[in-house]
Amino acid sequence: MDKDQDKRLRDFQRALPISLLRAREATMRPFKEHVENYGLTLQQWRVIRALADESPLDSKTLSERCVILAPSLSRIFKALSDKGLIETVASSDARRHLVALTPAGGSLFEKASLRSEEIYRRLEEAYGTERMSDLLSLLRDLRTVAEETDFR
Secondary structure, eight states, rough: OHHHHHHHOOOOOGGGGHHHHHHHHHHHHHHHHHHHTTTTTTHHHHHHHHHHSSSSSSSHHHHHEEEEEEEHHHHHHHHHHHTSSEEEEESTTTTOOEEEOOOOHHHHHHHHHHHHHHHHHHHHHHHHHHHHHHHHHHHHHHHHHHHOOOOO
């Protein structure tokens, strides 16, 4: 690599994408271990969590809320359906695929959410409630700027 290019690049360890990935991995680790105790992946848990907040939801809405691509979401639906945790719900629009938690899915959410909230609370206590609130606001703002910026 030539010296001019080297000067233009940020230090790898301080690069925003790497910093975000490292923070994500560190904060997700206890949640991952927790949901795996219920035989779930983090993506499956996000779908259950979203459906517990509002149900039924269509695939497009779930994909956006859970930040999961449609092909992955189809596999997640099958896995959760096979486990008896979600079910397809009739829709007046045949083009919309609506899903909702089953009673078993709701029960699993109630049990698992207690520990999930405890993990979140402990992380927030260690980091600071105000700092956590500020961080979430800053991340939302960064996302908005990144989505609205033309990088071409």
